[in-house]
Each structure stands twice: as C-alpha cells, then as structure tokens.
Amino acid sequence: MTFFFEASEEHIRRERARARELRRSQWWKNRIARGICHYCQARVDPKELTLDHVVPLVRGGRSTRGNCVPACKACNSRKQSMLPVEWEEYLERLRREP
Numbered sequence: 402m403t404f405f406f407e408a409s410e411e412h413i414r415r416e417r418a419r420a421r422e423l424r425r426s427q428w429w430k431n432r433i434a435r436g437i438c439h440y441c442q443a444r445v446d447p448k449e450l451t452l453d454h455v456v457p458l459v460r461g462g463r464s465t466r467g468n469c470v471p472a473c474k475a476c477n478s479r480k481q482s483m484l485p486v487e488w489e490e491y492l493e494r495l496r497r498e499p
C-alpha cells in the first residue's frame with residue numbers, strides 16, 4: 402500500500418528556504434566538491450550537481466543533512482518525471498548493475 406502524503410504549503414516554503422541556506426554552507430560545498438552523484442555514482446563537475454531531497458518536500462521531507470544529497474542533472478530530471486515507485490525501481494536497477 403502506498404501513502405500519498407501531501408505536505409502543507411507552509412512546510413514546503415520553509416524547507417525550500419532551509420535548502421537555500423544549506424546550499425551556501427561549507428558542508429554542502431564539501432559534498433559537491435567530491436563531484437559524485439549520490440544515486441548513479443557518476444563523476445560530474447561539482448557545478449553540475451544539484452541538491453536533491455531524498456524524501457521530496459511535498460511528501461513531508463525536510464532540508465536536513467540526512468535528506469539532502471548531490472544529484473546529477475540526469476538523475477534529478479528522472480526523479481522529477483517518475484512516479485515514486487518508478488524511481489524506486491530505477492534505484493534498484495542501479496544497485497544491481499552498477
């Protein structure tokens with residue numbers, strides 16, 4: 402069974418602001434300096450890495466260090482366009498065939 406949790410607009414607005422702060426932090430700069438996508442492990446230019454929420458804000462995710470990972474543009478746009486279950490399958494495939 403899948404739960405579709407829709408977070409409040411206030412939650413999303415607050416966590417987006419926190420994400421902007423996190424992107425300016427030294428912690429984030431160190432994370433992207435490695436130049437590796439969290440999902441597909443591809444080596445990418447740090448400038449090409451985007452901050453992705455593992456649990457999306459609309460599903461109640463927060464802008465904490467544990468929930469924010471560097472993602473390449475390909476993974477990021479896949480994640481935007483896929484249903485959560487399709488995204489899970491994509492990650493599962495990556496784990497099986499690295």
Ligand SMILES: [Zn+2]
Nearest residue numbers: 438441473476
């Ligand atoms: Zn990737």
